[in-house]
Amino acid sequence: MKPKNCRATSTFGVRLGWSMTFALGLVLGSLTPLEAQSPPPVQGTMALEGRMKEFYRAANVIVVTTVDGMEHMYHFAKNLVVHGGQGSGVDALEGLREGNTVVVHYTVSGQQEFAQEIDRLGDEGLRTTEGKVARIDRKRKEITIKFENGTTETLRMTDRATAESSDTLDQAGAEGTKIIVYYADEAGRKVAHHFRKVS
Numbered sequence: 001m002k003p004k005n006c007r008a009t010s011t012f013g014v015r016l017g018w019s020m021t022f023a024l025g026l027v028l029g030s031l032t033p034l035e036a037q038s039p040p041p042v043q044g045t046m047a048l049e050g051r052m053k054e055f056y057r058a059a060n061v062i063v064v065t066t067v068d069g070m071e072h073m074y075h076f077a078k079n080l081v082v083h084g085g086q087g088s089g090v091d092a093l094e095g096l097r098e099g100n101t102v103v104v105h106y107t108v109s110g111q112q113e114f115a116q117e118i119d120r121l122g123d124e125g126l127r128t129t130e131g132k133v134a135r136i137d138r139k140r141k142e143i144t145i146k147f148e149n150g151t152t153e154t155l156r157m158t159d160r161a162t163a164e165s166s167d168t169l170d171q172a173g174a175e176g177t178k179i180i181v182y183y184a185d186e187a188g189r190k191v192a193h194h195f196r197k198v199s
Contacts, residue, residue, distance in 0.1 A: 084125025
């Protein structure tokens with residue numbers, strides 16, 4: 001003879017089992033995988049100005065020291081572009097000496113930094129000019145600088161300088177910001193390769 005509450009107990013057990021499974025599903029569903037919690041990889045190119053410390057041509061590596069004394073080691077990207085030197089690619093870095101100022105435009109992949117473009121500054125490299133931002137037009141890739149004497153000049157920006165300008169200058173507050181522009185004379189026009197705020 002079966003107990004009267006056998007069916008009720010069995011039904012209760014099934015309901016309890018479903019409730020536990022549902023609750024467990026909610027808890028597990030709310031957990032985010034570790035890789036999804038990690039910050040996204042750095043997108044785009046960043047720029048860093050510093051002084052060249054070592055140039056290892058055979059290893060395709062350059063070591064740059066920033067003003068605060070931090071050392072950065074950059075591996076050359078496959079299609080490295082160098083401005084302000086003789087020749088093209090890595091050949092344009094020949095004659096670069098310790099202490100020479102450079103701007104490295106780089107990307108990050110894993111734990112390594114890859115130089116996509118290097119600007120040589122100084123007598124043998126890009127020239128500089130200083131003024132305040134009068135206008136910046138990223139769509140037309142142009143930046144207009146106002147000098148102390150009141151005159152203005154519009155320079156074309158390279159694609160890289162245009163992209164990096166979003167990080168350097170806030171769109172809303174760019175006007176009136178004092179900057180140093182690193183440029184080259186190309187086809188009869190000044191082309192800005194990099195600029196930074198004057199602290």
